[in-house]
Amino acid sequence: MPQKSITKEIKVITDQHILKGQKENGFPVRKWKISLMGINANGEEESLPYVDHVEYILHQSFEQPLRKVTKFPFQLQEKGWGEFDMKIMLHFVDNADSPAMLDHDLNFQLNHYEVEHTLSFRSDIKPSFLKLLNRPVETISDRDSQMSSNDSGIDGKAHKRRKDAILKEKSKRVKADGSSDDDSQGDSSAESGDEWDNEINVHVLAEKFQRLQASDLIEVIKMVKANQTSEMYVREDGEAGEYQIDLRTLGDDLLNQLWQFCNKRLEG
Template sequence: MVSADIKRTIKLVTEQQTIDKPSGNEGFPMKEWSINIYLLDEAGKEKPASCFTKAVYNLHPSFKNPTQTFHSPPFTCKNEGWGEFDMTIDLYVNEKSGKHTIQHDLNFAKNVYESKHPITFKNPSSSLLQILKETGPVPGEENGRKKDSDKKRKRTTGNVDVERLAEQLIKLNEEELLQVVQMIHDNKTPETYTKNDVEQGEFHVDLYTLPDNLIKMLWDYTSGRTANH
């Protein structure tokens, strides 16, 4: 597979406290609880999870509104109840990339507790890369320093739509992808970011770091083949 994957860590911070309201269940006091969502940077510090456009909490079906959606970081979900339960949280990125679903255990063992979840952004767009740069390195950077501005990188790709090229690469079969990998190895420059993940059987490349002539070669190669798929 040819892609540029970015890995980050999501942190959920859950707070809960007992409130003076009847729960209707003896031995189970009423609780007020809240969950906040953060993105962690390389130092483990909390940053706004602005890479997501919304967070959808799928609560226990006994809630009057079990599906709750929030559109602004830290996507605070606040409710009252007496019971503990497992939930899922759907995180939507700011592009047409579907959703990331994480599991969360709501419990009342501690007043405040945290949980961390690794997340992978597969072949993110240039706009998402810009946001992810705020929390760590992305392909095409060295030691967290930009090699080129996105504007310059966009311009050096000529008339080729790099995001569309990425879509075409995904459609290739295994034999065609091997040919693409060979083309990249034969024509890459020192600025080209590649990573060969042998264990996963994956080859990663940041298309924005490829030289103009290689971008054009890949475009010509994929255009003729994906049209016939």
């Protein structure tokens, strides 16, 4: 009886936003980035130790349509005004299996969206690569921490009670339907760069949350609630005493406010 194929789950993560004051061909110029993440059996994000490098095949209007990225999370950064369909080719360690080709729709309907894919590997794959596929890896959620806070200042009740406030970079799968206002086929002037390097690093911000006092966490929650929009992933579970936030959906303005708040509290 033939053995079943081996499958691994991954997702393609897209983040994008408009660059203020920049337009081309009548359309706003947007800054976007794409990264890849593994998903384990528990639905948690994990690294991709079995992927050697990734090639992004962009629209032909780009100056260099083929981009090679060698480090996890295999992030590609660009800017432009047009939506297009791209190819993402995953090359595996030691060329143990044929490259996997993913189709990805780069669109501007949401500032953040994620699309999941299933990779299938031959059952007779070389033992060393099979061991790599089955090797336990550190999950991204290991960065998350659980902290207790006093919520009496939030609900206005006289008595004090303790609850846990979890601020995590929670995975969110979004279905993108409908059409975008930018129905272009490509970007004639997009260029690569490190513009994202000057923005808030959500991983570092999450670590700063872990060092805050309980009273400061209450202020963080208040700030998020005061600035919350429909595009943000924010969920409060009163019974479990949990408050969950996907930091990547908060937007630049709120992230900057939270960053400055954390720095002020931690440096004081």
